[in-house]
Structures are given as structure tokens and as C-alpha cells.
Amino acid sequence: MAAGHAHPLYRAGDSVVHRLPAHVKIVGAFVFVLAVVATPREAFAVFGLQFLLLVGVWVAGRIPPGWLAARALIEAPFVVLAVLLPFFAVGPRVEWWGMSLSVDGLLAGWNILVKGTLGVLVSVTLAATTPLRDLVSGLSRLRVPAMVCVIATLMLRYLEVIAAEARRMRLARISRGHDPRFAWQLGATVRSVGALFLRSYERGERVHLAMLSRGYTGTMPAFTSASASTATWAAALLPAGAAVLLAVSGYWVR
């Protein structure tokens, strides 16, 4: 719909995946993630096939794997936990390269790693093919409470404003010789976070005032977003449906 609202996770394009209505994609991504989570952790092959399904979506959406990988790095902190588990979990242990690893910990780590990775990849895929404003209008089409959508809309817009403000404050700090590498100078950073909070709060009040002045009474006017035909739904839910079938089959093959 609109090309204007770029965000770092969005990759402008005009593929089949990009053109799907947002609410359909949200449902598809949600079901896919549920399927991944419900898959038993020992069903190794199923995860591989689910990954292949995602690869299919990337091909259709023309998203290069390197681009995705860079954005999936957000997962890294969780990976650390997954890597630590085999060392510290209790239960029967195996020897591997001279290290004693817990079998249960290995499986638990693998569980976090594979489900987390697939989940993040699904989310990144959704974000890569859907502009933010469409995500919000898609959510409101899925009958997410209007107030939640208003909050999301405002957050999308003001996150950028507040980030710009934080950048300016940081610039002003470092121009006066502030070097936050040293622990004793951390105080200034902390205080400017506090100032930023207060400023954002005051801005919130001004924004509300400006909204009231244009007739806001607590409900957002409904802006139209495209509806989807049964055929669109069927096509869009194909990968998610396949993932569900795979998850179910996982209970037999393990």
C-alpha cells in the first residue's frame, strides 16, 4: 500500500509474498510458529523440512539469505543459554571431544536453538515483506482491540522521534567531552535516559492534546485495508498448513 514507512526489517519489493494482505500473513506466521513450537524436539527431520518450507517462502519473496541471517542475529543472547545448557544440566551424560555433556541438556539446548531460530526466521520473514503500518492495520482487521492498535501506531511513529532525540542528546554529551567508556561517567548516560523519559512523557501529553484538537474521542477512525478472498487465504496458509502437518507427523516418526 504505502512505500513511505521504511523500517530496518522491511525489504521493499513487489513479490507474491509482499502483495499478500497483511492480516493473512500474520495468521500464517502465527500458525507456522505454533507448529514449530508443537513439534517434538527429537523429530530432527521435521525441523529440516519446516526450514525448507521457509526457504520456499524466501524464494517466492526474493529475500536473500544473507540479509535474513544478519537480522536473525537478534536471537544471539538466547543461543548462549542454549549452548550453556548441555554443560550445566543434570541427568545421564555423554562424552564428546573430552567434554562431559548432559543428554537432557543437549536436547533442551537443541530445542531452544532450533525452535528459537525458526521462530525468529518466521518473524523476520513477516517483517521483511510487510510494511509496519500494514502490520498494524492487519492486526486491527484481525480484531485486535483498537486501543492496542492505537498504541502500536503511536509507538511506531514516536520510536523514531525518541531515537532521534536520544541521538541528539548523546551527541551533545560527547561534544562536551563525555566518554561513556569509563564506568564513572555512566552517571551522565543514566541521567540522560531519565531526561529522555520525562521528555517523552511530556511529548505524549502534547500529542494527546493535538489529537483532541482534531476531534479524537478515544476511537481511531477506521482506515480501510484490503480484504482477502478464500483463494488468497488458501495460498497464503499453504506453508503454515504444511508446517502443522509436519509437526503432527513428528509425533509418529520420533
Add this chain to the structure above:
Amino acid sequence: MREKERSGARPSTPPPSLEVSGLAFAYPDGHQALFGVDLRIERGERVALLGPNGAGKTTLVLHLNGVHRAGAGAVRVGGLEVAREHLQEIRRRVGIVFQDPDDQLFMPTVRDDVAFGPANFGVTEPDLSRRVADALGAVGMAAHADRSPMHLSGGQRRRVALATVLACDPEILVLDEPSTHLDPVARRELAEVLLGLDRTMLMVTHDLPYALQLCPRSVVIDGGVVVADAPTREILADPGLLAAHRLELPFGFAVS
């Protein structure tokens, strides 16, 4: 109609766009900001509201659309009294352009933002799209309808903020410091847009040359009362009056 007018019958003349009479207001903490303000702006007039910081300018503006309620006195917009019963109609009639466009523009795209006001006031498609297009056209921003306000320059943002209010078709346009943070070219472009609008306008400003350029009449407010109400040129040519109320022309300027 004509005959009536000539015979002096009152109903045929349109009510003034803004009529403030005996307006007094104290904040809940007891600080009294306005002590009986009288102000009448006829339809089509462009008036500058001048005064030092803390004079009560913003307080007055927030009375015009019912954010603050008068402690005493009354405000009428196009003949309609500002009161709880018709607050929504009052807010349609009074279009406030706030000082910081980032406070006013909160939607992901310019188009959605301009549609926000009229949609709240019950305008529906296809009228809504036409209103948005007209308002953006009037400020010369039609080509940017699908962009995010974040990606516009300061001057463009200011003009979009103006469009969001124009789209509501207000009886009176209220501008709070319209020229702040604008470079000289953007400042001039905004002036050209405002002069081309042909609407009743109340402009709150510290920018005295801008007041002179845009508003034939100026009202000076200080200490919560109107201290001067005269043609802008006369006010700016009175150094004693300016000095008494912390007003000052920029260096090198003189108005005779």
C-alpha cells in the same frame, strides 16, 4: 437579504469567527493566567497574537477549542459558544497548528495523518480522499502523501501539520509559533501558503517581522490581559509599547 442589510437588520451579517469576552482563567494550582480577555476577530481577518513568554498566549489558545474551560466569561466560535455539549463541533471549527509538528503528526504516513481529523469529524469516503488531496494540494505537499512524516524536512512537516488542520475545514486557523525552526526559505514558503489560504487566522508568534508580513492587525497580551490591539505596523512602530512588554524587533529592523 440585501435590503435587510441596508436597513441594518442584524441576522444577515455572519457572526465573527472568534469572540472572546471577559475571559478569566486560573490553573488548578491557583495560578491565575487570564484576567478578563476581550477579543473579537471578524471572518477573514488575520490577527497576530503577541506577548512575552508566560503572558497567557498558550492558555488563551487552549480555551479556543475547549481544552481549558473558562473560569469566567465566554468564548464563541462562529457564533457557537465553547461548551461541553458541542465540543466536537468547536474542535472542528478551531484548527490549531501546534508549535512542534512532531507533536501533531503521529500517523505512519502523511495521508493517514491528514485524514485523521476529518475522519474523526465524520467525513467518509469518497469525500475523505478529496479533502485530503485538497488540503495537501493547498500546502504544496500532494506529492508526499505516501511518505512518513519522519522523512520530511522541517518546512515540509510544518506544511503537512497545516494540511492536517485545513482538511477539517476550520472556521478559524490558529497557528502557534509557525516560523520556529524554519530556515529562511521554508519560512517564506510557509508565508506564501498562509497568504494564499484566505481564511480567518490567529497567529501566536514572537517573530515580529513575520507578524507584519502576514497579519494586518496585532493584539498584544501581557499579564493575562489585552494591552494593545491595533494595526501591526502601528504596534511595531511604538518602541515604548514594545519595550514595556518584552517585545523586540530583530537587530537592524525598524518599522516607521
